[in-house]
Amino acid sequence: MLKKINAVLSLFVCITILFFSTNVINGIKTSEALYKNTAEIHMQYKDDMDFNSYINALYEISTQENINISQYSFTAVNQLTILATNPNANKHWKFSKKNILARNDSKVHYTNNKNSKYQLKLPNNFLNINIYPFSHVENIGLSEILYVQGNSNKLIPVLKKYGTPTISNINQSDTFQINTNIVLVICYLSIFIVITTIIFAFSKMKEITLKKMLGYNSFDTVLLQSFK
Incomplete structure (x- = not known):
């Protein structure tokens, strides 16, 4: 579930950054x-x-x-x-x-x-x-x-x-406006994605370690994870 949430949020952040970059x-x-x-x-x-x-x-x-x-x-x-x-x-x-x-x-x-x-x-x-x-x-x-x-x-x-x-010398006026709310949303979501990714990685490491203790070899463990 956490993996799917991260994927959706990552997609949203990428689209927002693309929109922001286009405006710039x-x-x-x-x-x-x-x-x-x-x-x-x-x-x-x-x-x-x-x-x-x-x-x-x-x-x-x-x-x-x-x-x-x-x-x-x-x-x-x-x-x-x-x-x-x-x-x-x-x-x-x-x-x-x-x-x-x-x-x-x-x-x-x-x-x-x-x-x-x-x-x-x-x-x-x-x-x-x-x-x-x-x-x-x-x-x-x-x-x-x-x-x-x-x-x-x-x-x-x-x-x-x-x-x-x-x-x-040319004194240029602003030709575009940076939306600080969008910037803050991108920052907060990026931090959330990083934190949840770290949590997800640690949980998977613990799961792999536990399966090794139960007798699964490294190849079987990685293979099982890839199908999830």
């Missing part, structure tokens, strides 16, 4: 999509900066140099809103088939459809990511942090017209 791997893939080959630029804007001119300049340089300029905003713990000038320039971003953008039409589509929303197709159950045109910043607000995929050196001269840009 998916979180890593999401992190790569958001931050791989990405430059983080901090902007200190001029007080007299022309907002509309700034937005148009970002769109223009994005199209000319095929780079993507984004602003990340977490509206909830598991909800990320991205404002992007040229999302198709990011090779790590995959869109749902129903709203995929043609690479040569991204600027036209984004400037003419300011309310359009696109969802990244990522294997992540924790983080929900929506992408809006960068012009949507009028509603959300302008951030001092920009994320650039592509040649960021081409962007710096443009940004200097509107403030002081500084390239910084």
Whole structure:
């Protein structure tokens, strides 16, 4: 009976670990999509900066140099809103088939459809990511942090017209959440399995010793145990 319980618990632990590992791997893939080959630029804007001119300049340089300029905003713990000038320039971003953008039409589509929303197709159950045109910043607000995929050196001269840009190390946000309850369950079950396995092994050793005392040889004893 104890042997069957151990087998069932071991199977449950293996499935749980597989599920947990899959979530971690998916979180890593999401992190790569958001931050791989990405430059983080901090902007200190001029007080007299022309907002509309700034937005148009970002769109223009994005199209000319095929780079993507984004602003990340977490509206909830598991909800990320991205404002992007040229999302198709990011090779790590995959869109749902129903709203995929043609690479040569991204600027036209984004400037003419300011309310359009696109969802990244990522294997992540924790983080929900929506992408809006960068012009949507009028509603959300302008951030001092920009994320650039592509040649960021081409962007710096443009940004200097509107403030002081500084390239910084990427500060990554959490793209997956570790469920501590699952971790504790795995730990407790693993400890229980180890303890019961040791108890089971000792009981079998005693049984084998007793059978030897009753006259069974080693081969017969092992053979009998294998059929149980």
